[in-house]
Amino acid sequence: MPDDIDALVRMGEAAVPRLQQIRRQGPGRLRAPALRALADVSGSRDFDAKDLGAVERLIRTKLLDERPVTIPTAGRWIAFPADQLDTVVSVWGLHDLRAATTAMGLSAATVAPDTADFTTADGSSATAYRVFITPEFKNWRLLYGNSFLDQLGGHELAEKASEQCSEAHFYTIDPYHNADVWWVARNGEVVRGYATYGDPEWVGDPLPFEVEFIEMDEDDLWYDPYFAEKYSEGVTDAHKAAEELSVEPGPVRERDTHGHGWLATTHPDVPTSHFKGALPI
Structure with missing residues (x-):
């Protein structure tokens, strides 16, 4: 995780607004790490509707070919x-x-x-x-x-x-x-x-x-x-x-x-x- 995102994670839930802003406005290289950071800080409850939808679609896609499992x-x-x-x-x-x-x-x-x-x-x-x-x-x-x-x-x-x-x-x-x-x-x-x-x-x-x-x-x-x-x-x-x-x-x-x-x-x-x-x- 990039150092600037890691610093935000250490701030805890106080960093949620900034992480949400990065998800919406970038910079692009930090958008994916910001989503992971949001999950680490507060779970997925602070994901916006677009991110929630993307995650749910990915889960449905992965379920189609996850077998065999261990x-x-x-x-x-x-x-x-x-x-x-x-x-x-x-x-x-x-x-x-x-x-x-x-x-x-x-x-x-x-x-x-x-x-x-x-x-x-x-x-x-x-x-x-x-x-x-x-x-x-x-x-x-x-x-x-x-x-x-x-x-x-x-x-x-x-x-x-x-x-x-x-x-x-x-x-x-x-x-x-x-x-x-x-x-x-x-x-x-x-x-x-x-x-x-x-x-x-x-x-x-x-x-x-x-x-x-x-x-x-x-x-x-x-x-x-x-x-x-x-x-x-x-x-x-x-x-x-x-x-x-x-x-x-x-x-x-x-x-x-x-x-x-x-x-x-x-x-x-x-x-x-x-x-x-x-x-x-």
Whole structure:
């Protein structure tokens, strides 16, 4: 970003009028950086109608050819049945759903600021969260939102969703701490869970896909002593659990992808446009 625009960004929202002026009047070399700066300073709420229209057209164009997409191999997310989108939107109290590319949504929910503090109608302070719901992958959708999952609890959110949509899973893959979490809730009850540093480490009885590992025998053609020891009590890898139960992290084949993703917010008074940070499209 040019030094003069960078200086305006450091001024915060006081720089909005000047950045808007640059967008309208130039100089030309600063118009694109000024738009990114506006997004960093105040989100897209201070974009004019022309800029908003241009961004929305670009998103629609990118959605046509964004496949195949790749979902992160590390992080935290909830998986839920794709046909239950409306149900989980209601259960989790989500608002202002807006079409978004996967690159845009993942950045909004896991890289850019995903919280917005505001004052409610009664004068109290509150925080809204921004989340991203992926396209449909093999009959599942995934919800990302680091602050949302951390503050409201990924386990609890999955259990709450499963009360209405039969099943939901919470996963965490944390390479830095060498930690994995996977949690399966059905009809409001936890049926199986694992956490690397949990106390207890295991919850519930092994699921069918785990049994083949637990009962691995040296006479089996696919016997592997590493996995026989590692999975002697059950599957410890959230990546493996996700592969077996819903969607494997990483590249998703085009034929397994349907529809598009959605950005959403957790409060009706704080639309997604109020969250700061320029997003890749």
